[in-house]
Amino acid sequence: xxxxxxxxxxxxxxxxxxxxxxxxxxxxxxxxxxxxxxxxxxxxxxxxxxxxxxxxxxxxxxxxxxxxxxxxxxxxxxxxxxxxxxxxxxxxxxxxxxxxxxxxxxxxxxxxxxxxxxxxxxxxxxxxxxxxxxxxxxxxxxxxxxxxxxxx
Amino acid sequence: xxxxxxxxxxxxxxxxxxxxxxxxxxxxxxxxxxxxxxxxxxxxxxxxxxxxxxxxxxxxxxxxxxxxxxxxxxxxxxxxxxxxxxxxxxxxxxxxxxxxxxxxxxxxxxxx
Numbered sequence: 001x002x003x004x005x006x007x008x009x010x011x012x013x014x015x016x017x018x019x020x021x022x023x024x025x026x027x028x029x030x031x032x033x034x035x036x037x038x039x040x041x042x043x044x045x046x047x048x049x050x051x052x053x054x055x056x057x058x059x060x061x062x063x064x065x066x067x068x069x070x071x072x073x074x075x076x077x078x079x080x081x082x083x084x085x086x087x088x089x090x091x092x093x094x095x096x097x098x099x100x101x102x103x104x105x106x107x108x109x110x111x112x113x114x115x116x117x118x119x120x121x122x123x124x125x126x127x128x129x130x131x132x133x134x135x136x137x138x139x140x141x142x143x144x145x146x147x148x149x150x151x152x
Numbered sequence: 153x154x155x156x157x158x159x160x161x162x163x164x165x166x167x168x169x170x171x172x173x174x175x176x177x178x179x180x181x182x183x184x185x186x187x188x189x190x191x192x193x194x195x196x197x198x199x200x201x202x203x204x205x206x207x208x209x210x211x212x213x214x215x216x217x218x219x220x221x222x223x224x225x226x227x228x229x230x231x232x233x234x235x236x237x238x239x240x241x242x243x244x245x246x247x248x249x250x251x252x253x254x255x256x257x258x259x260x261x262x263x264x
Contacts, residue, residue, distance in 0.1 A: 065247060072244065079232060102197065105196045
């Protein structure tokens, strides 16, 4: 009977010891988990910050493209106006002042050719970059050829 | 009792948290931008019923074949507008491409 009780006490002590050891192990794991969670929260914050930056960048890119589309549309409208300004009839003008119109058309064609080169990625010349007067700009596409020019 | 102790110590344990991080970046495409166009200049000749003879005579004097590919004044306006539209589209497409490149392959990342 006594041995039985001694057995129970020893077993209980062993069990309690093992339980304490287990608690210590758990504690270590919990501490590690807490560190990981903190690091995860900090990383998540960084991710949110990066997302905010990305959204700002997306908005800016959209704004720039919309501005470009509007400016190019304006260039196209200006071309249309040049052909039809004050009931202008380019055919009649060409009959009356053939040489002058031929010169104007060839100049316009050269300018339009340069516009296509710029649109395809050709770098702007210093002259084009610095043009601010109407007489200095490329009237076919000032919005892409002459960044310093402000229409007046 | 021993069985109970073993049961308590092993079955109700705290599980270690595993956080998986997978950050496998795609290789950058790095396609070269196409070379900007270098176009040839063309010469327009206006021909009317009055100057036709003179124009053809000049062409022959310059050693050119006396033939012209013509457009009416209306069609000339249309071709000018068509080219302006093509130019605009080219510029927009190019700029969109640049924006994509800046966004997905910024220079800072390339340096890293």
